[in-house]
Each structure stands twice: as structure tokens, then as C-alpha cells.
Amino acid sequence: MAAIAFRLDGRSGVPTYRQLTRQVHRALRLGVLERGDQLPTAREVVEALAINPNTVLRAYRDLEQQGLVQSRPGQGTFVVDVPPGPSLGDRQALRRGLERWVRDARRAGLDDEGIDTLVDVTLRDLASEEEIA
Amino acid sequence: MTAAIESTGLGRRYGRQWALRDCTLRIPAGRIAGLVGPNGAGKTTLLHLAIGLLEPSAGSIEVFGISPRRNSKEVLAKVGFVAQDHPLYRGFRVDETLELGRRLNTTWDDDVARSRLARLGIPMSKRCGDLSGGQRAQVALCLALAKRPQLLMLDEPVSSLDPLARREFLQELMTAVADTGCTVLLSSHVLADVERVCDHLVILSNGSVQVASGIEELVSGHRLLVGPRRTGGDAVAGAEVVQATHGERESTLIVRTSGRILDPAWEQHEIGLEDLVLAYLRNTGAGTMPEPELAGAGEPR
Helix, strand or coil, X not given: CCCCCCCCCCCCCCCHHHHHHHHHHHHHHHCCCCCCCECCCHHHHHHHHCCCHHHHHHHHXXXXXXXXXXXXXXXXXXXXXXXXXXXXXXXXXHHHHHHHHHHHHHHCCCCHHHHHHHHHHHHHHHHHHHXXX | CCEEEEEEEXXXXXXXXXXXXXXXXXXXXCCEEEEEXXXXXXXXXXXXXXXXXXXXXXXXXXXXXXXXXXXXXXXXHHEEEECCCCCCCCCCEHHHHHHHHXXXXXXCCHHXXXXXXXHCCCCCCCEHHHCCHHHHHHHHHHXXXXXXXXXXXXXXXCCCCCHHHHHHHHXXXXXXXXXXXCEEEEECCCHHHHHHHCCEEEEEECCEEEEXXXXXXXXXXXXXXXXXXXXXXXXXXXXXXEEEEECCCEEEEEEEECCCCCCCCCEEECCXXXXXXXXXXXXXXXXXXXXXXXXXXXXXX
16 A cells, blocks of 8 residues: 555645645655655556546656656656755744744734734735745 | 647537537647536537537538548547437346447457446446446446547536546546546536546537636636726736626736736735636636647646
């Protein structure tokens, strides 16, 4: 059995191939997938989710281009690298900072939805700043 | 790249009424194409023209470069068709139905058909009339696949099925595509299914092609814009408005654009396929979309 099983959120509006790549990214970050692990074969994914085989191949091609997996003809697709990200220590520090910020936001009267909106707007503004720069 | 289906100025008239008009489209081989549109939009007519059941009243259609009317034998050998409501001889048993298929077709893979039905637990000795709707649909699909078609066309294959049977049907269909690489054209009202399985889309309305495009290019070529309502129309620089809805102060637009919208007043969102299709179906004047260049994007295997 493959290390992970894909799932789909039909209502998310996120294209299917990107849902698949995101799940792999997430599994890699969380350590659920490690170097050497095999991803489900395209046929297994197609059979389980009733999706277009091209979509699975597209997702795997993207992951391969990102250098995370490698397809070995006749064998399958294997994890060869883990995406670069903050170190465990950095991540814990970031998380503590975020917790502090969320508490501040709650005290200031923001509910979860308000926090979501603020995060969205901030990410977007920073993204457009970076684009202009 | 070979086209599985290519039509130019294709039209079909019943009496004075045009069921399909000036239909120019190209479905590349290897795609899974969805055909959507309201009832009476011309979906079945297009499918029937593609298998040669109907003669065009105008223009032409070719399947793998061959005319389905002039060279019907050649085309039929390459094409599998599952008609609406999966018609089968109700008095025939499943094995008799397979025997009929074997004798009527020049190519026939009996092993594929039998192993597929065995895996689905459909008994050979049952009469087709006694099968459930889902099982009948699977038998019809099985017959079409046993021909080993290069192009499989299905008219509303899941509309009469319950959600579980629908999913099982699509699983079988997609697995078959994974195994054979055949091109698929299926009409459906179930947009969620289209989004799930298709990589190419044709929207028909009032007998005309409104959209014919790869789904990825289609989705990435549209944005949902939210911003303050403006006086003086819905024009957005660099974009064509497909749909506009207004509150007193805020407007929501669905626009078609080739680049980014630079006006910072608009909050930009990606738009899902279902919302996009609905916007086009609602706004039938949103113009025929020219077939975009498909080179490099989502190539078939």
C-alpha cells in the first residue's frame, strides 16, 4: 500500500492537480512522507478518486519539476527530496509569534473570520508589493 | 497533434429549426472533454453528427480526420458510443448482450468485457431488464469499451444514476481511460463531475458553441473581481466582463483576461469551473470564445 492516500475537496474550487500537489507538500512537511517513499500509481489514484488520469500525471510532473519526486519507468514515482522550509526551531519560534499575535488580535476584538480576512488582505498586499518591486 | 473531433461551420436543421449552428471546434486526441449546456442546446445532435447517425445540414465534421457519414465503417470501428439512458435489449441476458456485441463489431475484446463485469459483480445470466440502473449503465459502458475505441462518446451517462452508482461509473470510465488512453467526449448536467474528470470543455447554448477550450486555460483566463461599485458601466481595462452583479456599493464581476488586472481597486480571486460555467450559461451573449492555442498546456500522454 502506498504511504499516503489522496482525497479531494470538490467544493474548494482549487484545481484537482493542485490539491494533489498540496497534499504531497503537506505530507512532506509533516514528515508523513519521507525520502524513498512511493506515491500511489496514477492508476490507483484514478481508481480511488474517479479523476482524469492526465490530472494525476500533471500533478506528478509538477512535483518532479520541483525536484521532490522522481518517476522511475516501470516502478513508480518516489520521493527524492523534501521541500526547503524553515528549520524546526525557526518554525516553533514563528508559531509562538503567531500565537502571540492571534491572542492580541482576539483581545482587540477580532473573531476568526476577521483574522482570516486580515491575513488574506495582508498576504495579497505583500504579494502585489513584491510584484511591483 | 491529431484532432479526435474537428468540425467546421457544422450545422443541423430539423425542418426550419436549427438544432446546431455554425459549430466550429476541435477536440485534441487524448482529452477528456465535457459537453455542457441547457436542455435543447444541441448536445445530443452534436454527438449524433460525430458518430454519423445524422447528416450535417451545413459544414462538416471529421473524427480522426475521417467523415463519419462518408466513411461510416471506418469511423465506427474507432468509436464507442453510450447513448442516453444506456439502452440495452431488456429481454437479453448479459452474456447474450455480449455475444451480440461480439458478432456486430469488427473489433471486440471479450476478455476485457467479461473480466470487467465479473469485477463489478454483474451476473452474466441476468436479464438486462432486471439489472439496476447502475448495473445497466456499467454493462452499456462495458459494451462500448469492449470495442477498444479510440474515441468514446457518452450522452448524459450519469444523469439517471444515484450518487454511488455515478461515482462507480466514473471510476470505471476513468480507469479505462488510464488503461487505454482513449479520447472521451461526454455530455453532462453534473458540473461537479465534469470538473472532476474532464480536461476540456465545450459549452453549447441555443445551438451554438459558446466556449471550447482546455479547462486549465479556461479557468486561468478568468478572474472574479470584487470592488466598489462604479458609475458608468462595468468596463475593466484589459478584461472582458462575462457577468456582473451589483450591490448598492459593491460589484462582483467575472471577467475574461489574458493577464493580470492592474487596477488595485479590484480584489482578485480565482474562480472555480462550476461558477464559471454557470456565468456563461446565464449570459449566453458572452460571445463565442475562440479556441485558444493548446500547445504545451496539459498535453495528453
